[in-house]
Amino acid sequence: MKIGIVCYPTFGGSGVVATELGLELSKRGHEIHFITYNQPVRLELLSNNVHYHEVNVPEYPLFHYQPYELALSSKLVDMVKLHGIELLHVHYAIPHAYAGYMAKKMLQEEGIYVPIVTTLHGTDITLVGSHPFYKPAVTFSINKSDAVTTVSQSLKDDTLRLFDIKKDIHVVPNFIDLDKYNHMFTDCQRGMMAMDNEKIITHISNLRKVKRVQDVITIFYNIQKQMPAKLMLVGEGPEKEKVERQCKQLGIFDKVIFFGKSNEIDKILCFSDLFILPSETESFGLAALEAMASSVPVISTNTGGLPEVNEQGFSGFLSNVGDVDEMTKNALYILSDATRLKTFKNNARKQALIFDLHKIVPKYESIYEDTLKKC
Numbered sequence: 452m453k454i455g456i457v458c459y460p461t462f463g464g465s466g467v468v469a470t471e472l473g474l475e476l477s478k479r480g481h482e483i484h485f486i487t488y489n490q491p492v493r494l495e496l497l498s499n500n501v502h503y504h505e506v507n508v509p510e511y512p513l514f515h516y517q518p519y520e521l522a523l524s525s526k527l528v529d530m531v532k533l534h535g536i537e538l539l540h541v542h543y544a545i546p547h548a549y550a551g552y553m554a555k556k557m558l559q560e561e562g563i564y565v566p567i568v569t570t571l572h573g574t575d576i577t578l579v580g581s582h583p584f585y586k587p588a589v590t591f592s593i594n595k596s597d598a599v600t601t602v603s604q605s606l607k608d609d610t611l612r613l614f615d616i617k618k619d620i621h622v623v624p625n626f627i628d629l630d631k632y633n634h635m636f637t638d639c640q641r642g643m644m645a646m647d648n649e650k651i652i653t654h655i656s657n658l659r660k661v662k663r664v665q666d667v668i669t670i671f672y673n674i675q676k677q678m679p680a681k682l683m684l685v686g687e688g689p690e691k692e693k694v695e696r697q698c699k700q701l702g703i704f705d706k707v708i709f710f711g712k713s714n715e716i717d718k719i720l721c722f723s724d725l726f727i728l729p730s731e732t733e734s735f736g737l738a739a740l741e742a743m744a745s746s747v748p749v750i751s752t753n754t755g756g757l758p759e760v761n762e763q764g765f766s767g768f769l770s771n772v773g774d775v776d777e778m779t780k781n782a783l784y785i786l787s788d789a790t791r792l793k794t795f796k797n798n799a800r801k802q803a804l805i806f807d808l809h810k811i812v813p814k815y816e817s818i819y820e821d822t823l824k825k826c
């Protein structure tokens with residue numbers, strides 16, 4: 452199939468999933484066209500089967516807001532016609548599902564039919580999409596999609612609760628390339644980061660309020676009082692300065708390594724002992740899955756789709772949002788005994804096998820085939 456993929460090209464989970472999906476589909480013989488405003492961060496290699504088309508939005512002083520949806524829908528029309536793209540898979544409803552629908556309508560005028568598959572990722576539903584300013588347009592574009600998927604059952608439930616949806620929603624969980632995170636034969640260069648007796652705790656996110664990064668710091672502060680430890684904080688975002696100040700105030704600044712944005716998540720996870728994800732809400736928690744695939748147990752909240760990813764007492768532990776005491780207790784329980792830590796590490800990897808990309812990507816292929824058959 453010739454498939455157009457529309458996504459955010461940034462470090463966010465939706466862009467990462469869209470990029471990994473496109474790359475895997477290309478390996479399975481499909482021709483993939485990424486259409487977005489920058490080359491997706493995880494898209495390093497373009498090949499015969501993988502193309503990238505940039506959406507340009509020229510600045511014009513009259514516009515207070517530049518009309519990205521307009522530029523995107525025009526680009527979609529042009530690329531569908533130029534490359535014979537058969538189907539558009541848009542990731543993140545806002546504004547991609549809307550732009551996809553406009554492109555589809557413009558193409559129909561010329562007798563070309565291109566179905567739209569929309570994947571909802573989380574904040575497009577729970578935080579942004581349900582805002583009254585966007586809700587009518589988001590409801591419309593979901594209902595007008597030819598197929599709709601969510602990355603967890605929890606996000607499907609949220610979508611049906613928050614919007615008046617008349618379409619079937621397929622749950623297709625996020626997936627992971629297990630080979631990329633198999634560190635069995637890798638030298639993790641742990642010595643560069645910490646002493647042998649120090650435990651390495653990791654948190655990776657866009658450091659937004661929803662991630663509750665201050666809880667990460669509190670939990671780490673409690674852990675390092677009980678055992679030697681270092682914290683790896685990966686990502687950039689609006690909470691960073693607050694978190695830096697918190698580390699200074701607690702006197703643990705020298706025990707926290709701020710990595711900023713990184714394309715080497717697998718290398719960082721390779722030397723990690725424990726991953727902390729205390730989010731307020733999380734439709735899936737791709738970062739937790741990446742940790743588990745690297746054999747890193749997860750201390751998370753029990754919100755949204757996290758219970759579908761992290762298994763209580765097996766791959767880690769789940770607690771109520773904000774319950775930093777329980778999260779500390781569980782972290783210490785895992786870390787304080789070498790045999791127990793090893794068991795949790797093995798279990799984390801086993802749990803990640805459920806989300807093997809070879810099992811999940813065919814689900815998207817069959818949705819594409821069914822959607823094309825219905826046209």
Ligand code: GMT
Nearest residue numbers: 463464465572573574733734735736737
């Ligand atoms: O987590 C974020 O804030 C980024 C956001 C995104 O849209 O990229 O992530 C969402 O989509 C990911 C991929 O499907 C999910 O793993 C994240 O759980 C989800 N984030 C939230 O629901 C807060």
